[in-house]
Amino acid sequence: MKSYFTKSPWLGYNTVWRWHFYAGLFCMPFIVLLAVTGAIYLFKPQFEAYQEAAYQVKANGKVAQSVTSQVLAAVKVLPHAQFSAYQLPASPQSPAHVMLIYQGELRRVLVNQYTLQVMNVATEEDRFMPWIHRLHGRLLIGDKGSYLVELAASWAIVMIVTGLFLWWPRDAKGWAGVLYPRLRIANSHQASGKVAQRIFWRDLHAVIGFWIALFVLFLLISGLPWTKSWGGLLKEVRQFGATSQTQIKQDWFTSQKEVREANTVLAPGDEHAHHQHDQSVTAHPSEQMAMPASLDTMVRNVAGLQLPPPVIIAAPSRRNAGWVGKSDTQHRPSRVTVDLDPQSGAMLSRTNFEDKPMLDRVIGYGVAVHEGQLFGWFNQLLGLFTALGLVAVVVSGVVMWLRRRQASTLGAPVAQTRQNTRMPFATVVAMVFMAMLLPFLGLSLIAVLMVERLVLVHLPKVAQFLGLPARTT
Numbered sequence: 001m002k003s004y005f006t007k008s009p010w011l012g013y014n015t016v017w018r019w020h021f022y023a024g025l026f027c028m029p030f031i032v033l034l035a036v037t038g039a040i041y042l043f044k045p046q047f048e049a050y051q052e053a054a055y056q057v058k059a060n061g062k063v064a065q066s067v068t069s070q071v072l073a074a075v076k077v078l079p080h081a082q083f084s085a086y087q088l089p090a091s092p093q094s095p096a097h098v099m100l101i102y103q104g105e106l107r108r109v110l111v112n113q114y115t116l117q118v119m120n121v122a123t124e125e126d127r128f129m130p131w132i133h134r135l136h137g138r139l140l141i142g143d144k145g146s147y148l149v150e151l152a153a154s155w156a157i158v159m160i161v162t163g164l165f166l167w168w169p170r171d172a173k174g175w176a177g178v179l180y181p182r183l184r185i186a187n188s189h190q191a192s193g194k195v196a197q198r199i200f201w202r203d204l205h206a207v208i209g210f211w212i213a214l215f216v217l218f219l220l221i222s223g224l225p226w227t228k229s230w231g232g233l234l235k236e237v238r239q240f241g242a243t244s245q246t247q248i249k250q251d252w253f254t255s256q257k258e259v260r261e262a263n264t265v266l267a268p269g270d271e272h273a274h275h276q277h278d279q280s281v282t283a284h285p286s287e288q289m290a291m292p293a294s295l296d297t298m299v300r301n302v303a304g305l306q307l308p309p310p311v312i313i314a315a316p317s318r319r320n321a322g323w324v325g326k327s328d329t330q331h332r333p334s335r336v337t338v339d340l341d342p343q344s345g346a347m348l349s350r351t352n353f354e355d356k357p358m359l360d361r362v363i364g365y366g367v368a369v370h371e372g373q374l375f376g377w378f379n380q381l382l383g384l385f386t387a388l389g390l391v392a393v394v395v396s397g398v399v400m401w402l403r404r405r406q407a408s409t410l411g412a413p414v415a416q417t418r419q420n421t422r423m424p425f426a427t428v429v430a431m432v433f434m435a436m437l438l439p440f441l442g443l444s445l446i447a448v449l450m451v452e453r454l455v456l457v458h459l460p461k462v463a464q465f466l467g468l469p470a471r472t473t
Contacts, residue, residue, distance in 0.1 A: 013166075017413040018467075020162035021401075022448075023155045028394050030152035037136035038219075039387035042372035042380045044129045045330065051128075052094060055119045057112050059092040064113040067096075067299045073116040074098035074109035081107070085314040086295075088303055095119055097310075137226055142256040146228035147440070153220045153227070154441035158434065160213050160220075167206050177203050179210070198403070205396035212389040219386065222366035226252055229440060238359070251332070251360060252367065297345030298323060308334045330373040332364040412467040 040047075067086060075081055078100055087097035095110040106124040111117070124130055131140075139145030169178045176182045181203035225231045231254035292298075299313055302325035313325045323340040325347075332353065339348040353364060368374035372383040405411025435442030457463050457471045 014413055014415065016162045016165050018415060020159060020166055021412050023159035023162065024394075024397055025401075027152050027156045027159055028398065030149065031156060031390055031394055033139075034136060034149070034152075035387040035390040037132050039384050041129065041132050041136060042383045042387075044371070045373070048129060052090070055095045055110050056093045057095060057114060059114065062114045064089075065116055067296045069116060070096045070111045070113060071098050071295070073111050073118060074100060077109060077118050077121055078102040078107060083315050084317070085312045086299060088299065088309070088311040088313075089113055090309045099124070099312075137223075138256065143228045146226075146254075146256075150224065150227035150229055151440045151444060153223060154434075154438040155444070157217065157220055157438070158431075158441065160209075160217055161430070161434075163206075163209050164213055167210050177206070179207065181207050198400075201396045201399050201403070205393055205400060208389045208396075209393045212386045212393070215382065215386045216390065218366070219370055219383075222363070222370045225363050225367075226254060228254055230438070233439070251335070251356070251364060292323075292342050294341070294343060294345030298325065298340045298342075301325075301340070301345055301347055302338065305336070305338070307336050313340070330368065330371050332368045333361075333374070335364075408465065409467065410465055414467045415469055 071083060071086065075083075081100035081102040084099040084101050084106060087099070089096050096113045098109045098111055100107050100109060108120075108122050108124050108127070109118060110120040112119055125134065134140055137146065137149060139148060167178075176184075177199075182199055225234055231252075235250060235254060295313075302311060302313055305325075307325075307327035308329040308331065310328050311325065312328055314323070316322055323342050324337055325340055326337040327335050329335060335353050337351045339350075340346070341348055353361065356364070365374065369379060370383075372380040401411050431445060435445055452468065456466060457468050463469065463471075
């Protein structure tokens with residue numbers, strides 16, 4: 001199986017290998033963290049259903065108390081709280097979820113819809129799955145973490161692309177070691193122990209990397225709209241193309257500020273505070289709340305739409321100026337949002353997934369696949385296979401690196417010298433193209449090249465450690 005690449009030195013095998021090595025070295029801890037947290041988040045619906053099972057209630061033919069009574073029961077536990085949202089019970093045996101803003105934090109209160117007993121109170125950000133989501137997307141350090149995740153994702157794309165180039169069969173005589181590991185040779189008595197182990201780890205790394213490469217690229221790209229820098233830039237570009245009177249609204253967040261604003265009701269003095277007087281739910285010095293008379297009607301009307309759960313009725317917030325009912329299902333193509341009249345509780349308008357702009361729909365489909373929710377259990381298993389494959393690729397890469405590394409060196413592939421080759425043209429074009437699409441990659445790439453060319457090569461011991469050609473002048 002001869003390859004064109006065999007006779008193309010301008011493609012720079014050593015240079016590509018070197019970039020693959022450094023990209024992998026930087027990305028390894030992030031890849032493992034993202035793979036593990038992502039694999040856990042794939043099963044969010046099952047995990048939350050298991051959690052809620054501990055709070056199942058007995059209906060026994062009883063009639064549920066009014067929504068207003070359920071909300072007031074929750075407020076008695078958290079005096080002076082502000083109402084944020086009400087989540088419909090998923091079944092007659094499920095508790096109602098009342099979301100309140102208390103001391104600046106979003107709290108979720110589980111209330112027995114029949115007896116009004118408060119069953120559990122939890123800070124939303126401290127719940128397990130929201131915590132996993134923040135760890136996965138922001139490393140628990142807010143926007144700084146989002147920048148790091150974006151940088152790691154950008155270099156992971158480089159790692160995958162260069163890995164596919166290195167995987168490409170050049171002198172292979174079959175598909176062994178290309179599409180499946182050469183287990184026979186690795187277990188053969190004719191091969192020495194070191195050779196057998198080298199073949200095993202190399203094939204494990206290359207073969208698994210090939211089979212998961214495209215899906216990993218998809219996951220990395222579909223996650224970029226959520227990042228602070230790339231996602232924020234995308235939103236600015238979209239806003240630039242819109243009219244000055246139109247504010248772009250997205251079904252995803254790009255910063256910690258947007259998350260907090262979405263979870264906080266309007267306070268007096270905010271830009272939409274004129275809605276506060278008549279429409280929102282505000283706390284009083286007593287442990288009572290002023291409730292809109294139509295709250296029960298709004299909930300009843302939204303429940304009648306039979307939207308995919310979880311279904312939420314939300315008060316005016318910094319993200320929405322009026323009352324809304326919405327399906328917050330992770331199967332994003334099934335999401336629906338309805339605007340509600342706070343006086344009568346009637347539905348004013350309905351927005352389906354199909355009504356959103358094309359870009360929002362494309363990203364919605366991508367996120368649904370990313371979260372393992374677009375096509376059922378198979379999507380979850382595919383995501384789990386990819387996550388486990390990533391961990392296996394990282395482990396095998398680390399083993400190969402440590403086995404190859406010699407004392408007093410980092411173990412990076414030796415750089416090609418200026419005397420025997422120029423910077424590979426194809427590599428330059430590919431890097432420039434990716435740097436234009438991924439600004440963080442471009443900036444970090446320029447920084448790395450400048451430090452390497454202007455500083456490191458002039459330090460003989462450092463250059464030797466990194467595998468760089470040292471320069472004396």
